[in-house]
Amino acid sequence: MRTQVGIIGAGPAGLLLSHLLHQRGISSVVLEKHSREHVERRVRAGVLEQGTVDTLVRAGVGDRLLREGLPHQGIELRYGAESHRIAFDKLVPGRSITVYGQQEVVKDLIAARIEAGGDIRFEVDDVALHSLRERPYLTFGDGERLDCDVIAGCDGFHGVSRPSVPDGVLTVYERAYPFAWLGVLARVAPSADELVYARSERGFALHSMRSPEISRFYLQVPPGTDPGDWPDERIWAELKTRLETVPGFTLATGEIFEKSVTPMRGFVTEPMQYGRLYLAGDAAHIVPPTGAKGLNLAVADVRVLTEALDSFFATGSADLLDGYSRACLKRVWRAQHFSWWMTTLLHTFDTDDDYGRRLQVSHLDHVTSSEAAATTLAENYVGLP
Template sequence: MKTQVCIIGAGPAGLLLGHMLRAEGVDCVILERRTPDYVLGRIRAGVLEQTTVSLMEQLGLDQRLKAEGLPHDGFNLADGKRLIHIDMARLTGKQVVVYGQTELTRDLMDARRERDLQVIYEAENAALFDVESDQPYVTYLKDGMEYRVDARIIVGCDGFHGPSRQAIPAKVGQEFERAYPFGWLGILADVPPCNHELIYANHAHGFALASMRSQTRSRYYIDVPLTEKLEDWPDGRIWDELAIRLGPEAAAHITRGPSIEKSIAPLRSYVFAPMRHGSLMLCGDSAHIVPPTGAKGLNLAASDVHYAAEALIAFFRGNNTDAISAYSDRALGRVWKSERFSWSLTRLLHRFPADGPFERAMQVAELDYIASSEAAQTSIAENYVGLPV
């Protein structure tokens, strides 16, 4: 099989890029090692920046997003006693939309046949070859047979553990990483949210987040040591801890109910540079990971796709090689700013094992400053809604 672009990974980044390329007449094929049901079964982020929403609007795939998404003009920080409202709409003129990553992925998947986007599912053991040449190719296995895709450009949208990043020689790339000494214990329940906006809480017991997937489905998190096990956290214990950490104002409006999903996810900050080598480009989690504090993961992938699509369209329609060469620097400029914001918010809201009374006092002082400073709130708001691409 021959194509102009071979995309590895049919998560939201790979599908979004595929749709953008097909809309401009660029041939592409997407390889995905999992089944469609598995891809849709992954419970992930749900806060979309305007950049992500705009890409769906540009593709004409935003009907359900507009009908079912929940526009948010602000969010809250909590210090155990009060809610500190960050009025994004007033401070920046922008908003975010709560719409589950699963739903966005479903919209992109449902449109693939109508838009003539070829996705090959259950394409196992993908391997990349000759990425430093102008004739790279990918092999994969399906139903016991080996297949080959010849392309001019390969784009890795295959996540942190995928093969794309591994195809870049160690002497070429540099890794930047920070692993955090805690994870997020999440609970999903069919109960109304305790607040119409998200709440990120700092408490002496630790971090908590109150979020939602809809007006009738809520997603809550608390941070726990990585040594904790799910069986030690029955639903009742989680609800009790959430009521303490979110503070009395939010606790008064918590509706308890049985969990429909629970998990513990480790946190890390990670960046791989460069995001392009030869005829290989990286997008999304294949090149960077952010802690979920600040809701940047999916949105960073979308901004990568924006830059990658611009570069690829300029290359295939106008033979503009400069656009491909500039991709990594353009993408990394925004990646590092988002990493900084996610790291700083994580540091503000979580208790680290080595922290003592001084570090706790600094967090309290910082939250008090934010509560009284419009300048501080504006800085947080413009980062949360998403920096310009």
């Protein structure tokens, strides 16, 4: 087989890249190790920046997003028995976020690619990358081979793309946080109209949502926590303790149908390319989820890579491809900083002393009382241009 771009991974990055390239007349094949059902059911992020929404709509895959997504014009910071709204509509007019599950984005993209005759191969095993500096090709399955001009590694943090780069080429920057998130999905209407970020002495909690009938919650827990150690009753009791801290707020409860634990870490690899291999999304960077940047960074990478590939195949010039890492990493590091900032602003740390806790509250007071500080939070949260 031969194609112009071989894409590893049928997550949002790989699928969106394939779709955008198709619209530019550039051929691609997507290889995915999991089944279509698994990919479409895999629960991940749910907050889409303004730029991500605009990209999906312009790509013609935003109809259901616009119909079913939940636009939000702000978020709530809750601490010290008080609630403070960061109003996007006031601070960054014309820009907002939309709550729409990553798995729904994936469903929309798969449907669009199949309708357009796209080549997505699910349940592909033994993918290997070859000849990355010359004439790249992929092998997979029972000796099948895919020749291509470029390989896009969109296969996540644990994929095969990044480890295929020779030792010593990539520099890795990473930070592990001393806690994790216990995330749950529950069949209960949200108890708030917008996301609630709550700081308490018992740890961080987040009230989010996926639809008018499904709510998403997160609890700060120790790293290595086993979800099995958290029966439903314990989860609801802890969420109530951390969220029911302001007058008049009562947390509605319901059936919990999914539990998972997410480690908190920051990770960046530089550069995001080697030869004719280009990394995008989680294959190149991970952010703690506090700032809601993971999926949005992947979409931003794909926008840059699409323009570079379009130029390459149209003119033969590799200038934009050569500058791919440089263009992406500026945004990646801004998102890393914002995610670190949100994480340290709202979580408790084992090393905290009274002095550290007072500094944290002082910082929160500044963010919620200064329009300039609140604007900085808002413009980063809704996504930079």
